[in-house]
Amino acid sequence: MQLSTAPYEERLTAPRSWWVVSFLIGVSFALILLPFGTLPLLGGLVGGTAAAAVVASSYGSVRIRVVGGSLIAGEAKVPVTALGEAEVLEPEEARAWRTYKADTRAFLLLRAYIPRALKVEVTDPEDPTPYLYLSTREPERLAEAIKAAREAAAQGL
Template structure:
């Protein structure tokens, strides 16, 4: 397998404010357990914070990568030869494609805290998915990496 000319990898990490929210979830658990004593309260603080942090980390662990001749986005893996033109979406257009323009058959790697996205058409006639909607902080770089991987394949 040949490496692509312009490798790309992005992790869709959660915003920093989510870590504060994780701590506040822990405080909530501590307040709930306060009537049972100091030790349960501390356990609630630590356990609640840890559980919320694990959820935030897992939600922000999705990756978008170009590996060889394939685009890997979350759980989806598709060869770049099965992809058509891509469209860089600004925040307003990305919101439209997440809502009223969305097709229920599309693959969405959606993170609402990332305002920009890339929409890539799927040209494989065997695949019922019309397009991929990929939340990304760098849609231009991702589109260029897909094009470079397609050119390297040719």
């Protein structure tokens, strides 16, 4: 049994600059602990860097997948049969849908470091969510995977 005709998986990893910032946070902790000696300084460097890296890693660990007839985006799992048209949003349009065009009922998977997005209409009348806004580096591929999975589900595959 094939799970999806156009499998898609993306991890919205944090940018490299966040890892540099994690190290700089460790340096800040080390400088704060400098008056207490070398051992606390090293502990601050290691502990501060590790804590900041864990935060950056967990924020960047969210995944978007199309598998088994469902779109899984972060904690949301929506059957592709409940989804309508997908609209690729370029940076300016994505910014507009994140701000003044946004509907408070929509599901937003935002990552500010990813400028493009995909807006997917939710067609299920039982679901009050009007659309899904998904930050993604490859909105065209994601839209194609959703379309292919929806067509496969309609054919009963």
